Amino acid sequence: MSALSLVLRAGLRDLARNRWLLAYAVALGLITESLFFFGGTGDQVVLSLLNATLLLVPLVALVFGLMHVYASREFIELLLAQPLPRRAVFSGLYLGLALPLAAAFLAGLGVPLAIHATRGGAPWVALGFLALAGVALTAAFAGIAMAIALRTDDRLRGMAIALGAWFGLAVGYDAAVLAMVSAFGDWPLERPLLVLMLGNPVDVARVLVLTALDASALLGYTGALFRKVFGSALGPTIAVAALMLWTVVPFVIARRRFLRRDF
Amino acid sequence: MIALDGIRKAYGTRSVLAGVSLGLVPGRVTGLVGPNGSGKTTLIKLILGLARLDAGRILLDGAAIDDDGRYRRRIGYAPQAPRFPENLSVGEVFAMLRALRPDDASDESLLQDFGLRAEWDTAVGALSGGWRQKVSLACAFLFTPDVLILDEPTAGLDPIAAGVFKQAVRHARDAGRTVLITSHILSELEELADDVAFLSEGQLRFAGPVATLLERTGMRRLEPAIAALLGGLRVTQGAGAAESPSIAHPRRA
Numbered sequence: 001m002s003a004l005s006l007v008l009r010a011g012l013r014d015l016a017r018n019r020w021l022l023a024y025a026v027a028l029g030l031i032t033e034s035l036f037f038f039g040g041t042g043d044q045v046v047l048s049l050l051n052a053t054l055l056l057v058p059l060v061a062l063v064f065g066l067m068h069v070y071a072s073r074e075f076i077e078l079l080l081a082q083p084l085p086r087r088a089v090f091s092g093l094y095l096g097l098a099l100p101l102a103a104a105f106l107a108g109l110g111v112p113l114a115i116h117a118t119r120g121g122a123p124w125v126a127l128g129f130l131a132l133a134g135v136a137l138t139a140a141f142a143g144i145a146m147a148i149a150l151r152t153d154d155r156l157r158g159m160a161i162a163l164g165a166w167f168g169l170a171v172g173y174d175a176a177v178l179a180m181v182s183a184f185g186d187w188p189l190e191r192p193l194l195v196l197m198l199g200n201p202v203d204v205a206r207v208l209v210l211t212a213l214d215a216s217a218l219l220g221y222t223g224a225l226f227r228k229v230f231g232s233a234l235g236p237t238i239a240v241a242a243l244m245l246w247t248v249v250p251f252v253i254a255r256r257r258f259l260r261r262d263f
Numbered sequence: 264m265i266a267l268d269g270i271r272k273a274y275g276t277r278s279v280l281a282g283v284s285l286g287l288v289p290g291r292v293t294g295l296v297g298p299n300g301s302g303k304t305t306l307i308k309l310i311l312g313l314a315r316l317d318a319g320r321i322l323l324d325g326a327a328i329d330d331d332g333r334y335r336r337r338i339g340y341a342p343q344a345p346r347f348p349e350n351l352s353v354g355e356v357f358a359m360l361r362a363l364r365p366d367d368a369s370d371e372s373l374l375q376d377f378g379l380r381a382e383w384d385t386a387v388g389a390l391s392g393g394w395r396q397k398v399s400l401a402c403a404f405l406f407t408p409d410v411l412i413l414d415e416p417t418a419g420l421d422p423i424a425a426g427v428f429k430q431a432v433r434h435a436r437d438a439g440r441t442v443l444i445t446s447h448i449l450s451e452l453e454e455l456a457d458d459v460a461f462l463s464e465g466q467l468r469f470a471g472p473v474a475t476l477l478e479r480t481g482m483r484r485l486e487p488a489i490a491a492l493l494g495g496l497r498v499t500q501g502a503g504a505a506e507s508p509s510i511a512h513p514r515r516a
Binding site: 003006009010011013014015016017018071072073074075077078080081082083084085086262263 | 274308311312315331333335336338340342345346347348349350351355359360363364386399402
């Protein structure tokens with residue numbers, strides 16, 4: 001068995017018994033179940049779950065990821081003191097964090113959805129996109145958390161940076177875009193706005209799921225522009241590609257820091 | 264043998280090690296001492312490749328250590344503050360280490376002597392600091408490495424476990440292995456160390472046999488001798504170390 005898979009296996013075993021991860025899955029399950037319980041139909045539940053996913057998944061991945069890396073600092077040193085390549089240690093640690101988080105997300109959403117979907121009329125494409133968006137956001141923000149934790153040893157500062165990143169991307173970004181649109185309304189903003197949208201994984205995830213639902217009103221300015229430019233066929237493909245890129249870029253940045261830094 | 268040749272390390276603008284040269288010889292226990300922040304842990308991390316050199320060389324049996332990391336097969340390391348994944352059991356930690364080094368023969372004697380089998384299924388997170396230290400030390404000794412690097416190894420150990428540990432170090436020395444120990448408990452080092460290397464403000468102020476340090480400082484015990492060095496007594500190098508960065512080792516001379 002390779003060093004990567006052994007480090008990954010240790011991480012999976014550790015986090016599979018982590019009570020916070022279990023609480024995360026249960027909380028997502030309760031949210032999903034309560035949405036069905038209070039009379040939501042398929043599309044309404046997906047829309048509500050999308051909002052919960054866009055806020056919760058980045059926050060949990062950032063905070064949990066950051067705390068996990070800080071708590072694993074001495075274990076990382078022990079692994080690096082073994083005859084193992086740093087690349088394998090990093091990949092094992094990253095996957096050992098991202099995979100359990102993604103599994104908790106899928107379990108939390110998947111179990112209630114599987115029960116209720118058998119009643120018929122489930123928007124399968126939108127649900128598939130929601131699952132994909134949640135997993136991609138988990139991977140992206142786990143990578144961002146690792147990059148932050150490897151950048152600063154000060155836990156308080158790291159947490160402040162992580163919460164700032166979450167607030168900026170999940171909450172403040174749309175407000176900033178709207179402010180830009182109102183300030184430069186006379187200028188041709190289509191291209192810059194599309195670039196800005198693709199520069200935020202939360203926005204990309206939102207647009208990806210909404211392209212599969214009849215909810216144009218919820219697309220917002222950038223989402224409507226995205227649909228207008230790329231159409232309903234090419235749009236999801238571009239959104240998926242952008243999300244994939246968002247999972248890779250933080251991983252590469254964090255890996256680069258891991259390979260170069262002193263422990 | 265491990266030879267440190269003019270190693271320098273700075274974190275930002277703060278110089279931690281400023282041209283340290285030192286030799287660690289097989290069959291000898293070297294106590295690395297110095298005040299807090301003197302560079303002891305950084306020196307250990309440089310040997311292990313956890314931190315990178317700014318200048319100088321570290322040689323293991325004449326070959327410079329590199330990023331490849333395979334040389335670490337020959338080193339056992341117990342960190343200052345051992346932590347393992349909280350939800351793994353003691354048995355799973357050892358199983359993982361064995362799986363990571365399948366070609367290396369393992370020696371479970373310290374694991375047995377510490378009584379770790381009794382805690383085999385206990386989650387590491389449920390262990391006290393002393394038990395975690397036992398796990399860490401047993402991991403360091405597990406693959407009978409040529410070189411043992413032990414950072415504050417007796418912190419948190421009860422007297423019985425500390426006795427078991429000291430016996431294991433003596434066995435390792437008698438078997439011709441190189442042992443480097445840092446500790447603030449100088450009475451323990453006095454029991455174990457053949458040589459002492461004293462770091463202060465990133466510079467090696469003394470390197471040589473314990474007996475030479477005692478002779479130079481006119482003290483009978485290691486603790487006042489180190490205190491004398493800390494107090495500014497100008498003792499530079501031990502016998503034989505002036506010509507060479509290696510610690511003198513009269514038994515092999």
